[in-house]
Structure formats: structure tokens, C-alpha cells
Amino acid sequence: MTAAEPFRILVVDDETIVRESLGGWFREDGCKVDCVPSSREALRLVAENRYDLALLDVKMPGMDGLELQARLAEAAPDLTIIIMTAYASVDTAVRALKQGAYDYIVKPFDPDDLSHLVRRAQEHRSLRSENRRLRESLEAVATPESIVGTSPQMRRVQELIASVAPTDATVLVTGKSGTGKELVAKAIHAGSPRRLNALVTVHCGALAEGVLESELFGHEKGAFTGAAYHHKGKFEQADGGTIFLDEIGEVSPRVQVELLRVLEEKTVTRVGGKQPVPTDFRVVAATNRDLESMVKEGKFREDLWWRLNVVTILIPPLSDRPDDIEPLARHFLDRFARQMNLKDVSFSPEAIVALKAHPWPGNVRELQNAIERAVVLGKPPVIRMDDLPFSVTHGGAPRITGRKLEDVERGHIAAVLSETNWNITRAADVLGVDRGTLYNKIQRYKLERPASV
Amino acid sequence: MSPSALSPSALAFRAVGAIAQPLLRDVVTRVSRMVGLPCRALALDDEVRTASVVGRKQWDADRLLAELEMRAEALAVPPIGAPGTVLVGLAAEDMGNAIFTHFFGRARIGGGAVVVSVARLSPTFYGMPDDPDLTARRASLEVLHELAHVAGLRHCTLPNCLMRLAHNVEAIDLRGGAFCAECASRLPRHFLAG
Missing domain, CATH: 1.10.8.60 (Helicase, Ruva Protein; domain 3)
Incomplete structure (x- = not known):
């Protein structure tokens, strides 16, 4: 509860004294309270307002509290409900709890008990809201749907993510810098059964060999100068979750050997340690380099490449x-x-x-x-x-000269061709004509592709 | 201060039921040291009407408060009293209502009266030896808490503030005897002593 947004309570009881007593009591505590004598009025208020907690009397003329509870569960599924009863009936309490009531309380209320109950309901509600927000933000941040793109290439990427995410298969994400490889890794993790555990990211290219070893595998106290405490490595931190090895192509041959061993044995031995520690992780790796060529050149271990290259997702450049x-x-x-x-x-x-x-x-x-x-x-x-930080005439495109319509058309086509590096498909798309028409115009206006393009 | 709050100008104390006079005087003295308002104990010339909660050996706190508020109206009219005089009833018996098992005190924002029951404030209620000093201290702090409600204050979340909600004597003892700065600033200027 914050000062800006008071806890909102709805009290439903046909007895005036209950409404007055509870209303006054909650208002003294800074809550915003509405009190109504019937289920019908309660349903009307819930349709118009947002409440955090509802206290419902069981015995009311017309629709009783348990029926109202069932109706409220449909109308306001997030509402926390406490059932009030003057009769400590076990059957009623069990029915209410089975229907999803947070708790029930017997009249007359011990102020201490009611206070504790309401405080627990507030905490319960706040935890539920936080949980929902976190779940929504997790889903919003990275799902196959959050990979924006309608092109056939990106549709294929989205399909691949959706297929591979629920499995435990190792995935290698490739693509040029800035294409969104990390977002794909997040989407794979978010779509996997491991999503409630950690996604641990390691930017392999940013770390020196020794530091990377310690980061990945951890180290024991005294393993090297400055190792004052034992340190869990990223593989251990990813236990139950996913480890994302970004820029895997930058890893040194020595660390490649260690990585291969960890991937095969699913155990890590901390630097300076002797005892292998079992850990359950899934690997998603990414690189903007051509690992296959690196393997041929002897710069990347073939066995590690095969180990990583179970499923490859190539993200095409924009x-x-x-x-x-x-x-x-x-x-x-x-x-x-x-x-x-x-x-x-x-x-x-x-x-x-x-x-x-x-x-x-x-x-x-x-x-x-x-x-x-x-x-x-x-x-x-x-x-x-x-x-925008560029313009269509950027890059030395020819300027339009002359006033005739065909001069303007010639100049505009030349500008668009220049902007698209003479990519005929894209230029035709920008100009809104088909490729054949564009070729005809290029010939008609004697436009020539510059040697440097 | 809410629009319906009352700015007390004087406090008149009276016993309700079998309250020992030394205890009443002790509470009046303690409260008079804490507030900047004239305090006096009324002579016991009549009995305040009380009613029990159905089926329980308790006074109905709501009906008792209503009775005291009615009597307070007379105290607020000169020459009997002064406008803004609040009647403080110190009740001997335990209080509750049909909804709550017990109350230490009752008051309404803007109401002309408060009632505090000493029954659960005394260690004897919990099977411990009598301690009139402790009872008087708890009762005077409860009176102050309820008076602040009359003046428009709601409950406070700070642990040491006198306006923190307390449902048991341990909580009353723990919350201390002073208002937090925020609550103190919301009270009428002449309310607190000094």
C-alpha cells in the first residue's frame, strides 16, 4: 500500500453495524473502503471500481456470500476474498476455501487477528501482482513473437525458435553484428522449461583468457593472486537454466578445450580446484564469425564446433x-x-x-x-x-538538375539507386515499381552503376 | 486535519463504572502534562448509562461512546463548559461490540468524546500482580491516541508513533509515548504541551 494508492476494500454485509464498524476501522488505518448491504450492489461496484480485498458475509438475503464469491471470481479474478461468518461452520469455511477464498474469519473478530489477516492479504496480493508483472515482463522481453519481422527469413527464424526452445538442444546463433543474436538467445530461454531459472550471459570476447576461465568455471580460494574467496563460475550459476556464450568465436584454444570438456561431461572444475561439480545447463552460443571457415583454418576446434552446432539459427542482415x-x-x-x-x-x-x-x-x-x-x-x-541521422541525398547521390518532369524522375531514380547501393530489388521496392520497369528506366536515362559501388 | 475534525479546547474526565478515584486523578495528571489543554476531573454526580454486548460480559463500546458524545454536547455550551471541550470517559469494564471482541478505546473523528477501558490495560487481566502505575500510564497514552483521532488523525505506520494501531498491551507498551513528527505536525497547534 502506498500513500498515492490506498488499499481498496469492499465490505459486503447486510448488518449495518458490521458495515459501520469495519468501515470505520479500515478507514482509520488509511484504507479506502466501500460498504454495501447486498451482493447485487457489490457486483455493481466491482464492475465500476478496482478493489484489492473484499470481505463477504456468508448469510445475506438473496444471493449469499459464497455465491457472490463465485461471481466475483469471474468478474474480478485478481480480487482477494475473505469470508466472514457468525457461525464457525467448518463446511462453509471449506467450501469458501475450495472456491478460492484467501481465508475466512469468524465474528466477532479479534482486532489482532483481523489486522494480521488483512496485512497477510495485502502481502499476498502484492506478491501476486509482482509475480504477474515479472511474468509479463519476461514474456514481453523475449518470446518468439517479440522477434519483430514479417519477412520470410525472419518468419523462419521465429519458427525455428519456437521449435527448438522447448527442447534442451544446444543452439548456435549466427549473424552479423547488431542483428539481435542475444534477443534470440533470450527468446529461446524464455520459451524453454528452464525459463524460471537463470539465463546467464557471458561475453566471451570481452574477457582476457585467464579472466574468462575464472568467469566460466569459477575458482577456489587462493587459486591465483587476488582470489581471496571461492567463486562460483557462470556454468554453476546457470544450474537449471541456460548459459549464453556470446562471441564464442573469440575464445582461445585453451579455453575451447575446457569448454568442450564441460559441455561433454556436464561438470565443472573450478580453477585451482580438484573436485568436479555437476551442473545442469543448456547452451546457447552466438558468433558473428564464420566458425566453419575458422575450423578449416585451424582456429576453432572442430569437435567443439560440432558440439555447438546442433541447431544453427542464422539471422540475416537487415x-x-x-x-x-x-x-x-x-x-x-x-x-x-x-x-x-x-x-x-x-x-x-x-x-x-x-x-x-x-x-x-x-x-x-x-x-x-x-x-x-x-x-x-x-x-x-x-x-x-x-x-533521422541520415537523409536520402546522403552518400553523394546525384543532385536533381533541370525542371522537366523527366529530369526530376531521372534524378530521383539515381538518388534511390545510390542510397540502396544499386540493389535493384530494394530500389524498385522503394520506388514502388517492379524490377523490369526499373531496368527500363535505367537504360532509358542511361544511368550507370559507379565503379566504387 | 480533515474537515470534520474537532480542535479540542479543554478535556473533562469522568469515571464510567467502578473506577478508583486515584487512578482517574493519576490519568488526568499524566494527560495534562502531555497536552497543552486545560484538564479537569468531573464530579461523579450521576451514572453513565451502559449496555452489554449481547451474550458477552462486556460493555457495548459504540453505545457507550454515543452516550458520552451526547453528554459532551452539554459541556461544550457556556456557561457549563466551553466550545471544543472533549469528554473523556474512563471505563471500568471491558468493551467490545457485536463485531469486535474488544477495544482499548473508541473515538470518532470530530466526535466530542472518547472512551478508554482500563480492563485490559491492567496486568491483573492477564493474571499478573496489580500495577496501578502501569495501568495509569497505558490509559493516559490510550486517551491521547483517541484524542488525536477526534482531532482528525488516522493510524500511523511508524513503529514508535503513538498513532500506530495497537491491538494488545504489548503493542501499546512498545509504541512509546510520543507522536512522530508527521503526526505531531497534523495536530492542532495548542494540542501538545510545550
């Missing part, structure tokens, strides 16, 4: 799936607008054209940054082309 640019941009716009409490934010048509025309070498991460920057520095509610 430039290969232009259909995803607009939904992704709208997704990020919604997210940042929500964070900044902005309403009805949208893109201008020109901004959409510019977004689709940009090559996005930094992939989804670059798009995300561009939208965040536009929301922060631009002039919402409408994000215009000028708000």
Missing part, C-alpha cells in the same frame, strides 16, 4: 530483408515513445521512404539507435526525414 525495416522502426518508435511518455507518435511518409532506402550496415542495432535519436532529438509526434 539489408537482406527490407520488408522488416518498417515494422522494426514502428516497434522501436512505440517503445521509445512509451518510455518518454509520448502519445500518437508516427513517421512521415518521407521518413519511411528514407528508412527503407538506408542500407543499415549496423543492422537492427543501428536502426534502433536511429529511432531513439529521432525520438529524443526530433520533433515528435511526427518523426520526419530531417529527424
Whole structure:
């Protein structure tokens, strides 16, 4: 209960003295209380207001408290219900509890008992709300559905995640930097039976060999200078959950050997320790490097590659799936607008054209940054082309010269071709014509692909 | 202070039932040291009407409070009394109502009276030796708590504040004898001594 939002209680009892006594008692305690004499009025109030707790008398004319409880369970499933009765009937209490009542209390109430009961109900409700919020945020953060994209390539990625997530199979996520490999790892974990346990992430490329060893496998006290205490490694921390090994291609040959052993034996031996510790983890690894080539070059162990490469999910670069640019941009716009409490934010048509025309070498991460920057520095509610950190004439595109219609068309086609690095499919998409038409226009206007593109 | 709160100007104490006069005087003295209001004990010239809770050997606290509030109206009219005079009833018997098993005290925000039962405040209620000093101390703190309700205060969540809800004597003893700064600031300026 906070000062801003008082605990809201509904008291339903046909006896005036009960309503007056309980109403006054709860109000003295800072609660917001409504008291009504009948089930019918209670249902009306619950339909119009939000309550945290309802105290229902069992014996009331018309609909009794237990029937009201069943109706409230449908109308307000989150409502915590306490049954009040003047008769300490075990049958009534059992029925109420079976129907989902939080507890029951017999009149007259010992103030101490009632106070404890209501406090426990408040805690119970607050824990339930917290649990629901956490579950929702977990589901919102990473599910196959949260991987935004409508292109056939991303649909395939979403299907793969949905298929592989519920299993314990090791997954290797590949793709260029900024394509969203970590989000895929989170979605796999969130869709697995391990989701209630930890997802432990290790950025292998960011750590020196010795530090990475200690991070992954842990160390015993005195294992090396500065090891003042024993330390559980990431594999142990991921017990029951998932370990996400990001940038696995950067791991040194020595650590590769250790990793292979841990993956095969499902036990870790801490640095400086002798006793293997069993741990139950699932591995999701990611890399932006071509591990197969690294294996051929002898830079990555073949046996480890096979161990990791049970299921591979390749995330294509954004430039290969232009259909995803607009939904992704709208997704990020919604997210940042929500964070900044902005309403009805949208893109201008020109901004959409510019977004689709940009090559996005930094992939989804670059798009995300561009939208965040536009929301922060631009002039919402409408994000215009000028708000984006690039423009359609960026990159030395030919300027439009002349006033004739065909001069304007020639200049515009040249600009779009320049923006799309002469990717005919994307340029045709941006221009809204088919590839054949675009080829004809290129020939007609004698447009030539620059040597550097 | 809520709009319906009363700003007490004086306190008139009276016994309800078989209250020992030394205990009443002790409570008046203690309360008068804590509040900045004139306090006096009324002479026992009549009996306050009491009623029992059906089926229990207890006085009905709500009916007793209503009776005292009615009597307080007369005290608030000159020349008998002064506007804002609150009648404090010290009850000898245990109190409850049809809904609650017991009350230490009862008051309404803006009401002209408070009632505090000494029955459960005395160690004898729990089979322990009598301790009039302890009983008087608990009773005077309960009077102060209920008076603050009359003045518009609700319960406080701070453990040491006198406005914290207490359903047993241990809680009364633990919460101490002073209002927290927030509650003190909400009381009328002349309410507290000093």
C-alpha cells in the first residue's frame, strides 16, 4: 500500500453495524473502503471500481456470500476474498476455501487477528501482482513473437525458435553484428522449461583468457593472486537454466578445450580446484564469425564446433530483408515513445521512404539507435526525414538538375539507386515499381552503376 | 486535519463504572502534562448509562461512546463548559461490540468524546500482580491516541508513533509515548504541551 494508492476494500454485509464498524476501522488505518448491504450492489461496484480485498458475509438475503464469491471470481479474478461468518461452520469455511477464498474469519473478530489477516492479504496480493508483472515482463522481453519481422527469413527464424526452445538442444546463433543474436538467445530461454531459472550471459570476447576461465568455471580460494574467496563460475550459476556464450568465436584454444570438456561431461572444475561439480545447463552460443571457415583454418576446434552446432539459427542482415525495416522502426518508435511518455507518435511518409532506402550496415542495432535519436532529438509526434541521422541525398547521390518532369524522375531514380547501393530489388521496392520497369528506366536515362559501388 | 475534525479546547474526565478515584486523578495528571489543554476531573454526580454486548460480559463500546458524545454536547455550551471541550470517559469494564471482541478505546473523528477501558490495560487481566502505575500510564497514552483521532488523525505506520494501531498491551507498551513528527505536525497547534 502506498500513500498515492490506498488499499481498496469492499465490505459486503447486510448488518449495518458490521458495515459501520469495519468501515470505520479500515478507514482509520488509511484504507479506502466501500460498504454495501447486498451482493447485487457489490457486483455493481466491482464492475465500476478496482478493489484489492473484499470481505463477504456468508448469510445475506438473496444471493449469499459464497455465491457472490463465485461471481466475483469471474468478474474480478485478481480480487482477494475473505469470508466472514457468525457461525464457525467448518463446511462453509471449506467450501469458501475450495472456491478460492484467501481465508475466512469468524465474528466477532479479534482486532489482532483481523489486522494480521488483512496485512497477510495485502502481502499476498502484492506478491501476486509482482509475480504477474515479472511474468509479463519476461514474456514481453523475449518470446518468439517479440522477434519483430514479417519477412520470410525472419518468419523462419521465429519458427525455428519456437521449435527448438522447448527442447534442451544446444543452439548456435549466427549473424552479423547488431542483428539481435542475444534477443534470440533470450527468446529461446524464455520459451524453454528452464525459463524460471537463470539465463546467464557471458561475453566471451570481452574477457582476457585467464579472466574468462575464472568467469566460466569459477575458482577456489587462493587459486591465483587476488582470489581471496571461492567463486562460483557462470556454468554453476546457470544450474537449471541456460548459459549464453556470446562471441564464442573469440575464445582461445585453451579455453575451447575446457569448454568442450564441460559441455561433454556436464561438470565443472573450478580453477585451482580438484573436485568436479555437476551442473545442469543448456547452451546457447552466438558468433558473428564464420566458425566453419575458422575450423578449416585451424582456429576453432572442430569437435567443439560440432558440439555447438546442433541447431544453427542464422539471422540475416537487415539489408537482406527490407520488408522488416518498417515494422522494426514502428516497434522501436512505440517503445521509445512509451518510455518518454509520448502519445500518437508516427513517421512521415518521407521518413519511411528514407528508412527503407538506408542500407543499415549496423543492422537492427543501428536502426534502433536511429529511432531513439529521432525520438529524443526530433520533433515528435511526427518523426520526419530531417529527424533521422541520415537523409536520402546522403552518400553523394546525384543532385536533381533541370525542371522537366523527366529530369526530376531521372534524378530521383539515381538518388534511390545510390542510397540502396544499386540493389535493384530494394530500389524498385522503394520506388514502388517492379524490377523490369526499373531496368527500363535505367537504360532509358542511361544511368550507370559507379565503379566504387 | 480533515474537515470534520474537532480542535479540542479543554478535556473533562469522568469515571464510567467502578473506577478508583486515584487512578482517574493519576490519568488526568499524566494527560495534562502531555497536552497543552486545560484538564479537569468531573464530579461523579450521576451514572453513565451502559449496555452489554449481547451474550458477552462486556460493555457495548459504540453505545457507550454515543452516550458520552451526547453528554459532551452539554459541556461544550457556556456557561457549563466551553466550545471544543472533549469528554473523556474512563471505563471500568471491558468493551467490545457485536463485531469486535474488544477495544482499548473508541473515538470518532470530530466526535466530542472518547472512551478508554482500563480492563485490559491492567496486568491483573492477564493474571499478573496489580500495577496501578502501569495501568495509569497505558490509559493516559490510550486517551491521547483517541484524542488525536477526534482531532482528525488516522493510524500511523511508524513503529514508535503513538498513532500506530495497537491491538494488545504489548503493542501499546512498545509504541512509546510520543507522536512522530508527521503526526505531531497534523495536530492542532495548542494540542501538545510545550
